[in-house]
Amino acid sequence: MAMEHVTTLECTLCGETYDPDQIIYTCPNHEGVKGILEVQYDYDIINDRFDQPLDGVIDSQWKYRAFLPVDDDADPITLNEGGTDLFDTPNLSDELGVDIRVKDDGRNPTGVLKDRATSVSVTKAVHMGQDVLTCASTGNAAASLAGYAARAGLPCRIFVPGAAPEGKLAQPLVYGADVLAVDGSYDEAYDLSMEVTEEFGWYNRNAAINPFQVEGKRTVGLELAEQTKGDVPDWLVFSMGDGCTIYGGWKGFREFYELGFVDETPKMLGVQAEGASAIHDTFHDHDDIDEVAETVADSISVGRPRNTVKACKALEESGGTSLLVSDDEILAAEKTLGSAEGIYAEPAGAAPIAGVQKALDQGIIESDESVLAVVTGYGLKDTKSAMEASGKPQRIQPDLADVNALYGDERSSSQ
Structure with missing residues (x-):
């Protein structure tokens, strides 16, 4: 193996270090999964190896291979994840009363930002000769892992809470995964996945404890730094579940700043x-x-986040903060984002829009500041919530009179 740019895995609690070439999920000095590990790098080596133009052209996240913790001779397991669009959203800006842009990571191959992390972990699993892939999920990670497992030709066994949306479970089933619906919460499914990992030796993708997952997610921060070079937003907004996504976004942006590729960093709003x-x-x-945990935004419905330390680190280091939004506010934001800009987000992906509105109301974000919100998942992941947000179709007869009753006044006024 050759990962000269990766120096060690370091415990976020006690600082103990471990060989990055071994399979280890958490620091054994701490009970349970509290000892989350952080991948440490030699940035001189990364800087020497990274020779890509920062021109905003991003075909996939593998443009940043020099930053990723994969061996030099590993063949990426990829579906062309990353390189998602950053939209100017003038209609949404008018609606909210603040300059806002949106990065739509629901455009990733399986419809979710998590594909960035999955590509890295499955690449590592294949390179290390692992036979079976597993994870616990409320739905999105299940679909993501199943898709990349299919791409890699490996069996995939997934644990989901019994209440996971059926629409999300269709994806991993189509991809050929064994989907095990646990009669319990996400946290109970998570705990079972960890027991199974220990007992059977399957390779676990769980983002909170697999140290390489955050490293894949941080490519969203690298992309945002490149895409906003010269026009860095005052605020960068993510929804938070386990906490690894917002930290990954912050870590990537911070790295580009520390390497001198961008001149400033945003404040993070979780x-x-x-x-x-x-x-x-x-x-x-x-x-x-x-x-x-109980929320319509199932992707962030996590009662015991495992990456709280890293999430809080992102908020603190960036000078940012966090806030809470209600389910009603999340659903309203889903409708607002869709009707204003044609961007279809699942509830967790729309939560940042609800957060921006509340942050403006509370004076956290000032109206003269700039904002960038990241949509983490596509709306077709949860059509039930979308219908709740938007209402049902109007029923009419196949008769012009019914259409005229609805829109006749518009026709007469335009003539």
């Missing part, structure tokens, strides 16, 4: 649902942290 608020509560030093 948005959680009121019914799944553990990271927000920890960041704001609340005494009572509820580990029960």
Whole structure:
């Protein structure tokens, strides 16, 4: 193996270091999965190897291979993830009363930002000769892992909570995965996946504990730094579930800043649902942290986030903050984003828009500041919530009179 640019895996709690070429998920010095590991790099080597033009042309996240913790001789398992569009959104800006742009990561191959992480972890699993892939998921990671497992030709066994949306489970089933619906919460499915990993030796993609997952997600930050070079937003907004996505986005952006590729960094705004608020509560030093998660935004419905330390680090280092939004506000934001700009987001992907609105109302974001929100998942992941946000179709008879009753006044006024 050859990963000269990767120096070590370091525990975020005690600083103990481990060989990055071994399969290790968390620091054994801590009970359970508290000892989350961080990949450390030699940036002199990365800087020497990275020879891509920063011209905004990004065919896939593998443009940044020099930054990724994969061996030099590993063949990427890829579906051309990354390189997603950054949109100017003038209609949404008018609606919210602030200059806002949107990066739509729902355009990734399986419809979710998580594809960035999955591509890296499956590449590593194949290179290390692993036979079976597994994870716990509320739906999106399940679909992502199943798709890339199919691409790699490996069996995939996924644990999901029994209440996971059926639309999300269709994807991994089509991709050929074994989908095991656990009669319990996401956290219970997660715990079972960890027990199975220990017992059977399957390779676990769980983003919170697989240290290489965040490293794939950080390509969204690298892309954003490149795409906004010369026009860095004041605020960069992500929804938060386990906490690894917002940290990945921050880490990537910060790396480009520290290497001198961009001149400044944004403040991070983390948005959680009121019914799944553990990271927000920890960041704001609340005494009572509820580990029960219940929200329409199932992708961020996490009661016991495993990457709270990293998420809070992103908020603190960037000078940012976090806030909570209600399910009603999330659904309203899904409708607003779609009707204003034609961008279709699942609830977790729309939560940042709800967060921007609330941050403006609370004076966290000023109206003269600029904002960039990241949509993490495509709306067809959860059509039930979309219908709840938008209402049902109007039923009419196959008769021109019914159409005239609805729009006749418009026709007469235009003549």
